[in-house]
Amino acid sequence: MAAAFKTATVKWIRHWNNRLFSFAVEREPSFRFENGHFIMIGLMVDNKPLLRAYSIVSPNYAEELEFLSIKVEDGPLTSRLQHIEAGDEVLIGVKPVGTLVLTDVRPGRNLYLFASGTGLAPFMAVIRDPFAYERFEKVVLVHSVRQVSDLAYHDYLSGEIQEDEYLGELVREQLIYYPTVTREPYEHTGRITTLLNTGKLVADLGLPDLDPSKDRAMICGSMPMLKDISAILDERGFEISPNQGDAGDYVIERAFAG
Numbered sequence: 001m002a003a004a005f006k007t008a009t010v011k012w013i014r015h016w017n018n019r020l021f022s023f024a025v026e027r028e029p030s031f032r033f034e035n036g037h038f039i040m041i042g043l044m045v046d047n048k049p050l051l052r053a054y055s056i057v058s059p060n061y062a063e064e065l066e067f068l069s070i071k072v073e074d075g076p077l078t079s080r081l082q083h084i085e086a087g088d089e090v091l092i093g094v095k096p097v098g099t100l101v102l103t104d105v106r107p108g109r110n111l112y113l114f115a116s117g118t119g120l121a122p123f124m125a126v127i128r129d130p131f132a133y134e135r136f137e138k139v140v141l142v143h144s145v146r147q148v149s150d151l152a153y154h155d156y157l158s159g160e161i162q163e164d165e166y167l168g169e170l171v172r173e174q175l176i177y178y179p180t181v182t183r184e185p186y187e188h189t190g191r192i193t194t195l196l197n198t199g200k201l202v203a204d205l206g207l208p209d210l211d212p213s214k215d216r217a218m219i220c221g222s223m224p225m226l227k228d229i230s231a232i233l234d235e236r237g238f239e240i241s242p243n244q245g246d247a248g249d250y251v252i253e254r255a256f257a258g
């Protein structure tokens with residue numbers, strides 16, 4: 001039987017704060033995935049592989065594989081993974097999978113990407129997929145975090161991506177980034193559920209209210225977050241993708257167990 005994972009060399013690591021870091025590993029040219037997929041990542045611990053699911057941050061045409069990780073103080077993997085350095089080796093699964101793929105969302109007007117915490121990770125790949133801008137008029141990335149310093153990729157999303165050689169023009173016209181902070185003062189505050197229920201999100205963006213006949217969504221975050229946002233969409237008449245490969249008005253993936 002073929003091995004379920006391989007080793008990959010760490011190229012760089014960046015710490016956002018004491019709760020979050022990003023890192024990249026070398027990508028084998030034969031490694032293929034769809035934007036929005038996740039893969040198992042890990043380390044050898046006591047001579048045994050310790051693996052956890054990680055969404056792939058980098059788009060599927062990038063040369064390296066990038067990840068965004070939480071640091072759980074007593075977490076079996078992340079208490080160790082947060083100390084990796086360039087040149088170290090990590091384990092990487094050979095089979096990327098997942099439900100947050102653009103092909104499982106019906107075409108439509110505006111695509112809403114609702115992320116909390118590290119749930120941002122798969123959408124970093126989705127927003128760099130030119131197919132997203134072919135299929136939708138606007139791509140609205142809503143990222144909810146507790147504290148301002150948890151806004152990983154904020155400077156990239158609010159500025160640098162607009163200068164990207166290939167995506168810049170699409171992104172300037174069609175991508176809307178809406179960061180919101182729940183436990184500190186910030187330009188936008190409040191949970192995504194509140195922003196949806198009060199209509200504040202669409203009012204702030206000057207967009208029409210979410211309409212199941214036109215708008216689509218992808219959701220990634222904790223189980224309670226998925227449940228709450230799904231309930232709001234269900235109530236408004238949005239249909240979840242029933243199975244992988246069958247398109248719906250929205251798709252979900254849990255980014256962690258909490």
Ligand SMILES: Cc1cc2nc3c(=O)[nH]c(=O)nc-3n(C[C@H](O)[C@H](O)[C@H](O)COP(=O)(O)OP(=O)(O)OC[C@H]3O[C@@H](n4cnc5c(N)ncnc54)[C@H](O)[C@@H]3O)c2cc1C
Binds near residue numbers: 075076117253
């Ligand atoms: C499909 C899928 C995709 C995932 N993608 C990512 C990702 O891109 N980045 C990432 O950091 N994690 C992701 N996770 C979570 C990841 O698999 C691990 O749980 C995480 O790396 C912590 O591992 P651990 O062994 O240190 O602690 P664990 O024993 O796995 O977790 C301990 C506790 O920490 C909390 N926790 C775990 N992960 C997170 C998180 N991401 N944010 C907030 N609290 C958390 C939970 O309460 C959990 O019970 C994903 C999980 C799934 C199921």
